[in-house]
Amino acid sequence: MAKHEKNNKKNYKKDENFYYGSTFALQNLPCDFVIDTIHHLPRGEKTNIYKIGATEGTIKFAYETQKGLVRLSNSTGMIEEENIMGRFLKLKPKDYPKFFEKNGFIFAIKKDEYQSLNEESIQQLIARLKLCVELMGEITNNNKSYKNILSNALALFSADPIDVKLEGEKIYSSATHPLYDAIYNNTRMTNDDYKRRLQNSNYDYEIKDSIFGTYIFDSEECSNYIEDCNDAWLKRLVITYVNKNNEYSKDEKYIIDTLFHYYYDFLPKASADTELDDKLKDGILAFAKLMVKEEIDHNIKGVHASYDTDKMQPKWNVDDLFTAMYMSLFYLRANNYIYKQCPHCGTYFIVSRTTSKKIYCTDRCRRNANAKAFRRKHQIA
Numbered sequence: 001m002a003k004h005e006k007n008n009k010k011n012y013k014k015d016e017n018f019y020y021g022s023t024f025a026l027q028n029l030p031c032d033f034v035i036d037t038i039h040h041l042p043r044g045e046k047t048n049i050y051k052i053g054a055t056e057g058t059i060k061f062a063y064e065t066q067k068g069l070v071r072l073s074n075s076t077g078m079i080e081e082e083n084i085m086g087r088f089l090k091l092k093p094k095d096y097p098k099f100f101e102k103n104g105f106i107f108a109i110k111k112d113e114y115q116s117l118n119e120e121s122i123q124q125l126i127a128r129l130k131l132c133v134e135l136m137g138e139i140t141n142n143n144k145s146y147k148n149i150l151s152n153a154l155a156l157f158s159a160d161p162i163d164v165k166l167e168g169e170k171i172y173s174s175a176t177h178p179l180y181d182a183i184y185n186n187t188r189m190t191n192d193d194y195k196r197r198l199q200n201s202n203y204d205y206e207i208k209d210s211i212f213g214t215y216i217f218d219s220e221e222c223s224n225y226i227e228d229c230n231d232a233w234l235k236r237l238v239i240t241y242v243n244k245n246n247e248y249s250k251d252e253k254y255i256i257d258t259l260f261h262y263y264y265d266f267l268p269k270a271s272a273d274t275e276l277d278d279k280l281k282d283g284i285l286a287f288a289k290l291m292v293k294e295e296i297d298h299n300i301k302g303v304h305a306s307y308d309t310d311k312m313q314p315k316w317n318v319d320d321l322f323t324a325m326y327m328s329l330f331y332l333r334a335n336n337y338i339y340k341q342c343p344h345c346g347t348y349f350i351v352s353r354t355t356s357k358k359i360y361c362t363d364r365c366r367r368n369a370n371a372k373a374f375r376r377k378h379q380i381a
């Protein structure tokens with residue numbers, strides 16, 4: 001522990017510029033987070049109401065390449081706590097009061113007044129941010145699991161929108177992925193060939209395909225598939241593939257084609273160890289990258305560049321702690337650094353992809369995991 005603390009003694013205050021070396025900085029207000037419980041029946045149903053209100057004070061955050069988002073001490077200017085995003089990703093509802101008291105709330109809130117927060121939103125935000133972190137790690141992994149990449153990318157693609165509400169009023173909405181809605185709205189055939197086919201039952205669709213050039217799709221086979229398919233989304237994906245025209249961008253067509261070939265051609269014939277075609281791998285990667293881009297871009301809208309004339313250097317103003325967390329992904333340089341999950345305690349922490357063989361988040365976790373393995377091996381309870 002002592003050794004660990006020593007490494008953190010980078011004093012920000014000694015510098016003329018308080019945040020020198022940091023890519024962005026944020027000041028937040030402390031937050032009073034309380035839970036009112038309403039008991040409806042003796043030993044029965046109860047409702048929790050989360051109430052938050054900002055209080056007087058300043059909490060300062062900065063960003064450091066290898067430490068992520070860090071909280072600075074007001075008195076010394078030193079790093080008080082590292083890896084704030086990793087801690088946020090691990091939060092359970094019982095941890096909320098402590099976390100938000102220390103770090104302030106993740107969005108701007110009113111001062112000296114309680115506002116009620118919709119209960120489920122925080123866990124939803126955590127799950128979504130976690131998906132993005134995992135996906136960035138997988139995309140840049142040398143030993144990629146395309147199945148994991150596709151399932152995480154699809155989870156983001158099809159995720160239900162998250163609304164954060166204070167006193168019932170929306171203060172944040174999660175990213176939308178317009179292509180998902182476009183596919184979902186394709187409920188019927190509009191392809192010109194389809195209209196022609198109505199007069200001629202042996203018609204083939206000649207579909208322009210970004211992967212295979214031209215794809216010949218037997219109209220009978222297509223109709224049968226759509227009729228028999230029990231999955232509403234898959235059905236619409238096939239219809240979108242046949243319908244797709246110049247309404248879609250080149251990138252969107254590429255994703256539609258990739259998903260179509262994966263679900264229509266590859267998956268039904270594949271066994272557990274069937275290798276994916278390289279062309280499909282590239283398509284899946286492009287799809288996953290777009291998901292990461294759309295998630296991050298949406299969540300860094302609250303970042304404003306403003307030139308600092310006192311110090312004659314660039315300054316980034318970040319609106320809130322949630323934006324700062326996505327900003328820390330924005331700055332991650334995922335080819336060199338990744339968030340790894342500690343197998344002992346589940347914390348996500350930053351490691352260098354090339355130089356670090358670090359498995360556990362802290363020395364403490366490494367020791368505890370080793371002790372646990374030792375006890376298991378020697379059957380000590």
Ligand SMILES: [Zn+2]
Pocket residue numbers: 342343344345346347360361362365
């Ligand atoms: Zn750990």
